[in-house]
Amino acid sequence: MATIGDLLRAGTERLRAAGSESARLDAELLLGHAIGADRTAVVAHPEAPVGRLAADRFEGDLARRATGEPVAYIRGFKEFYGLAFAADRRALIPRPETERLVELAEAEVLRRLAAAPRPGSPPLRVLDVGTGSGTIAVALAVALRRRRVGEEVELFATDDSRDALQLARENAVAHSVGDRALFLEADLVPRGVVTPWDLVLANLPYVRSDAVDGLPIAASFEPRRALDGGPDGLEVIGRLLDRLPDALAAGGVALLEIGSDQHAAIVELAAARLPGWACSVESDLAGHPRVARLARTSGAIGRDP
C-alpha cells in the first residue's frame, strides 16, 4: 500500500511537470482532501498508508489539477477571513487580498455604531456590490455577529449573475447568516430603493480585458465577467462611481477594491466622475495599494450637475 510520502512525491512531480508553480502545496492540499484530513496531518505523517479508494480519488484530483483547474474548485471550498467558503465555477474564488476590504468595512461599521449608538438611530445600511460567492457580505455578517451586532446593521448584496447569487446564498446559510443579508440580482446598485446606503463595498472586476487571457491558467476556469474590467480595467468601477451620488447617504463611504497598479488611475477617475469628493487609497498587508475609499466632502452634496 502506498504511503502519504510516496503519493506526495509522485503527485508533486506530476503537477510540476504540468506547470503548477505551487506543485507541492497543491499536492498536499489535494491529498488531504482525498484522505479527509487537513494539510498539517499530511505533512506530519509521511509514513501513514493510504487506502485504495483515497489513492484513486487523489489520482482523479491530480488529473483535474494538471489541466489547470484551481485547487479551490476541486476541493469545493476556499478559506477566507477564517471561514470556509463553498467555491465552484459559478463565482470567482475569494482572494486573500479582499480580506483587507472586509477588515476596513468591519472597522467602519463599528466606528459608526459607536458614534451613533442604536436604538434611537435607524439601522446602518451596508451594500456589497458584485458579491460573487458572498465573500464580503458573508464574512462581514459573521464578523459582526461575533461582536454581537445584530439588527443595528442591514446588509444587502448584489450581483448580476444569478449563479453567483445562488452560491452566495448557500454560503450565507452555511455560515448561519442567511437571515442577516439580502441577496439581490441587480446591475451594480438595486434601482428603485429609496433609502441610500451608509456604506457601499465592492470588489468588482478590475483586470484589463487584454490582460485576462494572460492570467494564470486557473483563472480561465472562473467566470470571465468576474475578472474583466474592460479596456482600462476600471470600466465597471467607473459605472459604480457614477451611481454613488444617489446610492450613498450623506456622510456615507464607499470602499472599493482596486488592482495594485491602479492607485493613480482611481484617484484620477474619482476626480473626474465625483468632483469634490475625497478619494484616498489604503494598502493591503503586502503594502500594495488595494482599497479606494470615497466619501463626499461637506461641499459636495447630492448629484453633480
Ligand SMILES: C[S@@+](CC[C@H](N)C(=O)[O-])C[C@H]1O[C@@H](n2cnc3c(N)ncnc32)[C@H](O)[C@@H]1O
Ligand atoms: C471580482 S468578482 C468578486 C466577487 C466577490 N465580491 C469577491 O470578492 O470574491 C466581481 C463580481 O462582480 C460581479 N459583477 C460584474 N459586473 C457586475 C454588474 N454590472 N453588476 C453586478 N455585479 C457585477 C461579477 O458577477 C462577480 O461576481
